[in-house]
Amino acid sequence: MEYKDTLLMPKTEFPMRGNLPNKEPEIQSKWSEMSIYEKVQERTKDRPLYVLHDGPPYANGDLHMGHALNKVLKDFIVRYKSMSGYNAPYVPGWDTHGLPIETALTKNKKVNRKELSIAEFRKLCEEYAYGQINSQREQFMRLGVRGDWFNPYITLDPAYEAQQIKVFGEMAKKGYIYKGLKPVYWSPSSESALAEAEIEYQDKRSPSIYVAFDVKDGKGVLAGDEKLIIWTTTPWTIPANLGISLHPELDYSIVKVDQTSYVVASALLEEVTKVLEWEHPETVKTVKGIELEGVITKHPLYDRDSLVMVGEHVTTEAGTGCVHTAPGHGEEDFIVGQKYNLDVLCPVDEKGYMTSEAPGFEGIFYEEANKAITEKLQESGALLKLSFITHSYPHDWRTKKPTIFRATAQWFASIKDFRQELLQAIQDTKWVPSWGETRLFNMVRDRGDWCISRQRVWGVPIPVFYGENGEPIITDETIDHVSSLFREHGSNIWFEREAVDLLPKGFSHASSPNGQFTKEKDIMDVWFDSGSSHQAVLEERSDLKRPADLYLEGSDQYRGWFNSSLSTSVAVTGKAAYKAVLSHGFALDEQGRKMSKSIGNVIVPSKVTNQYGADILRLWIASVDFQSDVRVSDNSFKQVSEVYRKVRNTFRFLLGNLADFDQMTNAVSNENLREVDLYMLVKLNKLIDKVKKSYELYDFAGIYHSIHNFCTMELSSFYLDFAKDILYIESENHHDRRCIQTVLYESLLTLTKLVAPILPHTADEVWPYIPGMAEASVQLVDMPEAGIIAQSDELEKKWDHFMLLRDDVLKALEIARNVKIIGKSLTASVTLFTSVKVDALLQSIHEDLKQLFIVSNVEIGGSVENAPGTAHKFEDVSIVITAAEGETCERCWIVTPTVGQDVDHLTLCTRCAEVIKTSYTE
Structure with missing residues (x-):
């Protein structure tokens, strides 16, 4: 008989290597086939609604690290909320109007603007925008971001534009919109007025x-x-x-x-x-x-x-x-x-x-x-x-060229008329970090009226008509009619029809006795576009609500989307569009510089996912202090890859040692677990509480470190280390072995759920290997709940004390190994000379000390005062390390005098001989 064949070694098909760049697309294909977003929403549909409203990225160009940072942070939160008692839809959006697309067509695509009508040129802009959306959507999905990707909101969508017109009309009705001759920021390079949000200083x-x-x-x-x-x-x-x-x-x-x-x-x-x-x-x-x-x-x-x-x-x-x-x-x-x-x-x-x-x-x-x-x-x-x-x-901020102040006739939103309401709404909002409140408060307190008109063509027209005397006409009737036209035809109709054909049939106005009307040629500031999303998306869609629970964007959006959304929402509803605002910093290079193609320091998400995998990028995002600017380097991904490898190896070890475990029939109740097993469950419960609290506080770095430390310190360096002797050596149904497997099962299930929002590909890769899982994906279950363990505080205190003693033993073993007294720890015999406190601790521990210390023999030598001079002295214990007496068991590698005592198995210790006789008799 080959004794090594009788060992219950780990068995699992879960691969050691992640091979994420190749594996993740396969997992994403499965998500697509099973309509995972829809399944999650169906499962949670009767729960309280939690809305994280997506700030729309601009539909132009490939994703940069700032995009990845933003979308992945949002995904962490939405995934966690959907596993924590909420219905958390995620509707991604795109900002599609404005100068960059006009420039992309005229300069990059060589479109001759002068040969086209405004409507024809706008049609090309729309086609270009949709092409960019399709490209960016694929890149966002490759990052593992879950959402309603094929039913997003888009600012050029007719329904969106119709609601934006309603927002404008409501603000005009309240007297907040006016046309005036004032000096405004003017960009000669763009040939258009700019708002403060579009200004950057160089x-x-x-x-x-x-x-x-x-x-x-x-x-x-x-x-x-x-x-x-x-x-x-x-x-x-x-x-x-x-x-x-x-x-x-x-x-x-x-x-x-x-x-x-x-x-x-x-x-x-x-x-x-x-x-x-x-x-x-x-x-x-x-x-x-x-x-x-x-x-x-x-x-x-x-x-x-x-x-x-x-x-x-x-x-x-x-x-x-x-x-x-x-x-x-x-x-x-x-x-x-x-x-x-x-x-x-x-x-x-x-x-x-x-x-x-x-x-x-x-x-x-x-x-x-x-x-x-x-x-x-x-x-x-x-x-x-x-x-x-x-x-x-x-x-x-678009062309990077200097602006001037230039007096022109522009349309303005009069902020001063509802400034106090804006300031109150800011104070009623939760800000993370807290300085965000002061920052926006000061901006709104000090800002002038908002110039909302632009002298461009690719955008939502300002829905104003003029009478024969030049008087602007904005009425409920005209606003409702234009909104309806836009919803049916899109805003291009403004440029395709004459003013009289855009007005309600039979419309008359005192300013035009002859029925002659003209229309405004300017378009709205793109910040008015995205700033209207609270109505065009949150109110428009039945699966969302206003105000949103959270807005999450980069810190530059205090002067941008946070600001414009606040202004339009307070103007229309009297309240902010959001209950809470969370902001993140910028992605910089390793030296803290802005990434720039000219410098050659750009690291793009696609490169990271192709080389390391999306889960590595996501884990890196979880590891950084995202509320400040973050530095990106290839070395940082290498470091995170090493942490990922340790977490993955932990999953693999847990799976491998559960190959013969059935939760329904083999699990041991808490009442019958050993203390050391209960101690690990106490630590697991604390991990659950800590990680869930960190998710609530958006402390993803705390989750990263908690999971890593649990896997490497509490599991790998202690519990899993000494458990091997029992898992591999004892018979399949040995009580101690089933106790450990019970803990391993709970740890595996818990860890998989806890990391699922951050490492969705890996979590879903692990999920089908876990025994007894009925759900098709970990995304279709809830976060774990901490179990109840009797006298857990006393138990934890006792075993924490033991862990300090174990540290002392490990130090003594290392010293003995260095001076060649022993080789591996299993060749050692440990003699402890203890204080009264430590002696009481050891007397209360019923587990096998030599297994806990991973040595072949442990003896209690008396009080610490009686320790010989050769002992290694620590605070409450002195330790003597000697070579263990006896022979080495061929099967378990323990050095013991019992080797050879069983005549049928002369190279085995009595424990292994007994296992062979009871479990492997021929």
């Missing part, structure tokens, strides 16, 4: 000039021969200058330098003196800013006046305290200009070129005009200083 080198304005009428306060000095970094706005603003309460000094008198803020005199290299300026007079109100100066380039005004916006942070004011090129300039009835002069066209309203500079691009204007100022003697500075400057 460093820019700009000219810095100090310019003198001659006083024309001092109004009795000034002598009339002074010069007010302004400072600006935008010389191109000088042709639009209509005034100079001072702070009413600031002191202003009239100083004489070389027979010329200048006016500057007293607080800035020292700095101006330094910059202009004045020598010994003499302060002739000091006045308050309010005293200079109404003084008239002469424009340095043109024969026109510049009025001195006062405004609270003037500061002494930089410049001269005399602020160059061009109402057509700045919001604060516009406001103070309105107060003093100044014109709104804007001599720059939509492409950024100077117009005829800037004589001498017509046709020059505004940035190039800086030099020409500065030279003219030099010729006129008005230029006091020219230098250059590098400063943070607003750029178009």
